[in-house]
Amino acid sequence: EAGVTQFPSHSVIEKGQTVTLRCDPISGHDNLYWYRRVMGKEIKFLLHFVKESKQDESGMPNNRFLAERTGGTYSTLKVQPAELEDSGVYFCASSQARAEGYTFGSGTRLTVV
Amino acid sequence: GNSVTQMEGPVTLSEEAFLTINCTYTATGYPSLFWYVQYPGEGLQLLLKATKADDKGSNKGFEATYRKETTSFHLEKGSVQVSDSAVYFCALNRNTGNQFYFGTGTSLTVIP
Numbered sequence: 001e002a003g004v005t006q007f008p009s010h011s012v013i014e015k016g017q018t019v020t021l022r023c024d025p026i027s028g029h030d031n032l033y034w035y036r037r038v039m040g041k042e043i044k045f046l047l048h049f050v051k052e053s054k055q056d057e058s059g060m061p062n063n064r065f066l067a068e069r070t071g072g073t074y075s076t077l078k079v080q081p082a083e084l085e086d087s088g089v090y091f092c093a094s095s096q097a098r099a100e101g102y103t104f105g106s107g108t109r110l111t112v113v
Numbered sequence: 114g115n116s117v118t119q120m121e122g123p124v125t126l127s128e129e130a131f132l133t134i135n136c137t138y139t140a141t142g143y144p145s146l147f148w149y150v151q152y153p154g155e156g157l158q159l160l161l162k163a164t165k166a167d168d169k170g171s172n173k174g175f176e177a178t179y180r181k182e183t184t185s186f187h188l189e190k191g192s193v194q195v196s197d198s199a200v201y202f203c204a205l206n207r208n209t210g211n212q213f214y215f216g217t218g219t220s221l222t223v224i225p
Contacts, residue, residue, distance in 0.1 A: 004156065031211060042117070043157075043202060043215035056212065091157065095211065102213070104149075106156035 002026065004105035006092050012111045018080040021108045025074070025094030031055075032075050033095075033102075034067060038088040046090075049075060082112045115140045119203045119216035126193055126223050134188040134219045136177075136203035144205040146170075146179050146186040147213070151200045160188075160201070193223045 005024040013019050025032045034046040046065070047057040051072035060067070064083070069075040079086050089107040120135040138146065148160040148170070161170030166181035175190045186203060203216040 033211070035213075035215075037218070040217065042217045043204075043213075045212045045214075048211060059212075093157075097211075102159070102211075104157035106154070 004092055004094050004103050006090075006105035006108050008108060009106065010109045010111075012113060013082055015084055015112055016081045018078065019082055019110060021077045021079075021090050021110070023075045023077070023092030023094075023105060025092070026103055029094035029096055029103075030072070031095045031097065032069060033093045034075070034077055035091040035093065036088050037091065037107075038085070043091065046077075079110075082110075084112050086110060087112045115144070115205060115207060115214045117203050117205055117214055117216040119201075120219050121217070122200075123220040123222060126221070128195055128223055128225050129192045130223075132188070132190040132193045132197075132221070134201055134203075134221070136186045136188065136216060138184050138186065138203075138205050138214075140184075140205055140207060140214075142207055144207045146177070147204040147206065148175070148177055148186070148188050149202040149204055149215075151202070151218075153199070157202065193221070195223045195225055197221060198223050 032049040035043050037043040045059040048055045049069045066078045091107045093102050093104045095102045116139045145164045147162045149157045150160045161172040163170040163179035169178045177186050177188045200218045200220045202218045204213045
């Protein structure tokens with residue numbers, strides 16, 4: 001079974017540019033989550049999709065971040081325009097329904113310069 | 114609120130040394146507790162978990178016991194190996210939603 005796939009693995013962009021991160025969950029997993037780890041800090045929840053619907057987006061930092069999950073399959077997280085403080089590692093995870101079934105991707109390291 | 118506090122790193126140990134990484138939590142209700150590990154270049158992997166007080170999670174020689182009285186879930190291993198070098202994250206999940214609350218991570222380097 002393929003795991004959770006994220007790409008790109010690394011992205012370096014200039015402040016003010018736009019970046020789109022993609023996550024392909026495990027096939028059949030209705031739940032998809034985005035998390036972020038800013039350098040040296042805790043991994044923080046951003047949002048949760050159930051199929052194509054946003055179940056909880058309480059962790060989204062501001063309106064420069066837009067997440068979509070068209071058709072309930074893969075998801076994208078767009079940052080526009082990017083700021084320096086957006087640098088960090090963005091993790092995606094998917095699950096069927098229970099917490100112990102969570103599978104994380106390897107993350108996208110975003111650097112805004 | 115819900116939060117996890119874990120021991121700051123980095124931690125450097127010699128092979129076969131004893132490892133303890135402290136983790137304490139604050140949570141409403143009765144959360145499940147987890148340790149995740151991130152090896153270099155890889156994603157977060159579940160290392161072990163405990164779902165109720167006094168439960169002990171164990172895997173790959175690592176252990177952690179859910180202590181409700183001290184709100185702790187310390188990770189231990191009796192004899193670390195070079196291959197254990199990774200970043201370790203303590204986390205909780207309240208079971209009423211699927212959101213995890215993570216600690217800041219502890220980087221472990223084991224030297225031969």
